[in-house]
Amino acid sequence: MIKIIGIGLWDERSMTIKAQEEAADCDIIYAEFYTSKMFGSTLKKLEKKIGKEIQELSREEVESGKEILKKAKKQKVGLLVGGDAMTATTHAQLILDAAKAGVESKIIHGVSIFSAAAGLSGLQSYKFGKTVSIPFEDLESPYNVIEENQSIGAHTLCLLDIRDGKFMTVNEAIRKLLKIEKAREENVFMKDSLAVGIARAGSPKPVVKAGTAEELLKKNFGEPLHVLIIPGKLHFAEEGALELLKK
Amino acid sequence: MIKIIGIGLWDERSMTIKAQEEAADCDIIYAEFYTSKMFGSTLKKLEKKIGKEIQELSREEVESGKEILKKAKKQKVGLLVGGDAMTATTHAQLILDAAKAGVESKIIHGVSIFSAAAGLSGLQSYKFGKTVSIPFEDLESPYNVIEENQSIGAHTLCLLDIRDGKFMTVNEAIRKLLKIEKAREENVFMKDSLAVGIARAGSPKPVVKAGTAEELLKKNFGEPLHVLIIPGKLHFAEEGALELLKK
CATH class of the missing domain: 3.40.1010.10 (Tetrapyrrole methylase, N-terminal domain)
Structure with a gap:
């Protein structure tokens, strides 16, 4: 067994x-x-x-x-x-x-970041599309998945790489996506795109912050683990939830 | 608080x-x-x-x-x-x-059907698109979401309605979707479409069965709660997992 x-x-x-x-x-x-x-x-x-x-x-x-x-x-x-x-x-x-x-x-079964991240962000779990992993290597596949999700208005949960004791931060993930955007220019994830960074989901003091990519780059999310959400089309209740996280 | x-x-x-x-x-x-x-x-x-x-x-x-x-x-x-x-x-x-x-x-946070259903089916959680609720009323919105998910190859988790002590079964959900297909004829969910029915996720004896819509209509999934998964594009490891569930 x-x-x-x-x-x-x-x-x-x-x-x-x-x-x-x-x-x-x-x-x-x-x-x-x-x-x-x-x-x-x-x-x-x-x-x-x-x-x-x-x-x-x-x-x-x-x-x-x-x-x-x-x-x-x-x-x-x-x-x-x-x-x-x-x-x-x-x-x-x-x-x-x-x-x-x-x-x-x-x-x-155990508690999963797949539903916990949605819950912490105030975005509706129903409206998340495919999940992506953003790896330390410079790969374009996450960008493609975000683009696919956007084509149907879906949010994207980005899980960030864990490798040899290194844990990708929200800031690194944003920089990686902006770098791909610069090369591809398909308006998928830009400096003024909305994003939500989450650190230490499930802990007594998770950090959840919303803002443009540029704004989030200036924030410090602290210790691992981090995940990043790229929202798709927003319902007005979701807009209200994100407003609370823009501090 | x-x-x-x-x-x-x-x-x-x-x-x-x-x-x-x-x-x-x-x-x-x-x-x-x-x-x-x-x-x-x-x-x-x-x-x-x-x-x-x-x-x-x-x-x-x-x-x-x-x-x-x-x-x-x-x-x-x-x-x-x-x-x-x-x-x-x-x-x-x-x-x-x-x-x-x-x-x-x-x-x-608690254990959620959003990740548990994926795990029980052997389908990758990463590849699920938007989730739909199938209501007792004859609404076409679930069909539209499945169609959107299919456009990007994503799987669809269908949560089934709970109302006044009534719990929708996998069989009822399949009949509802086939009825919409008959009216719309957009080849989104047909008699020979693959589907996975799950009953009592999280219990000691969950029932998980894969097959065509027509085959699943003949199965009895027993007591509530039920959910239905409409797979999108399959990875070969996912095909292997579904083969085990076709009994």
């Missing part, structure tokens, strides 16, 4: 009571923190809340999945992941591989 | 440890179950888990928000809502009204 257990967004209190119980019921508990990281917690605090030892796995160990599946044939194996359980493609692959190997699996 | 507290998808164990603690810390706890309902729980069980009395509010009481705001000026008032905290527009309005009245507010 393999359980993919989403533990939410911030600290060990972000997990559901069910996640806590299901993890405690495992014979072996692994955790991966390369797709998302719990900034308000530590492995020690998580272990204390669950009452069991947790082994952190590397990206390679999760992606190959060999060790996890081997153990899961005979024992109850849990894999703790930040946010919701299946938002990273590796988790979906693990469940597929488990099915092929005849290993039973279970998904324990 | 007003706290909008998301309590997740199924039963009282679906809430986060933080939601439990934040609710217990309130002077008054309200709950609304007209935007979402906890089918695996009861008010009694929720009260036991939180250790305090909970008053259920009607749709009108939440939408006017008067009583809630009045109390929140002097006391810590919690409003329990199914799923994540801010997915219904009434909750966003309540936070806006609170800000205008000088009342502090706090959002406690």
Whole structure:
């Protein structure tokens, strides 16, 4: 049995009571923190809340999945992941591989940045289009997705890269998009485009600020994790919510 | 102080440890179950888990928000809502009204169908477009949104109507969309279109089935709540996941 257990967004209190119980019921508990990281917690605090030892796995160990599946044939194996359980493609692959190997699996849902970011911004979750990841490399694919979403008036949630202990800031993400705009000139994301920057969603003091790209570039969002929202067409209630965030 | 507290998808164990603690810390706890309902729980069980009395509010009481705001000026008032905290527009309005009245507010995130449905289907959360609600009335707006999402290859999550103790089934939703297709003939959702039906997300035994619209019409998804996903362009890993669900 393999359980993919989403533990939410911030600290060990972000997990559901069910996640806590299901993890405690495992014979072996692994955790991966390369797709998302719990900034308000530590492995020690998580272990204390669950009452069991947790082994952190590397990206390679999760992606190959060999060790996890081997153990899961005979024992109850849990894999703790930040946010919701299946938002990273590796988790979906693990469940597929488990099915092929005849290993039973279970998904324990967690609080996800996909709905939390919308909630914090006051923008309607219904009106978000495709989500993009903005990578440290200079790739144009995020720009294309924002353009697609704009073609149907949808908002875009941009998740920002995590790599080797580096966490992309809202400011870096804005600079990257403006750089692509300068090269492409398709009026997708300009200096006067509206944007919302969010830092530390799920924490007791999340920072949420709205403004033009240029205005947000001057703000300091503080510690990670950050995400960026590029709004599409606004409903007047959404306009009202963004007004409150323009300080 | 007003706290909008998301309590997740199924039963009282679906809430986060933080939601439990934040609710217990309130002077008054309200709950609304007209935007979402906890089918695996009861008010009694929720009260036991939180250790305090909970008053259920009607749709009108939440939408006017008067009583809630009045109390929140002097006391810590919690409003329990199914799923994540801010997915219904009434909750966003309540936070806006609170800000205008000088009342502090706090959002406690919960597990949401927005990410859980994607995870259960094996479809990538990144590739979902706008979400639609399919109402009991014969409205064509959901069809338009699915069409918009298809224009950019995005998947569509369809939330199904809840009204006066009636809960729309996957089968009813499919029949409604096929009826609009018959009138419009724009090849958006046909008898041989692929769809995924999900029942009781977040419960110990969620039902998830993929197939053509015609095939799913013959399936029984059992008790509420149901949601329907209309996939857009599929990645081969997503095709693999859907193959497993075609039984």
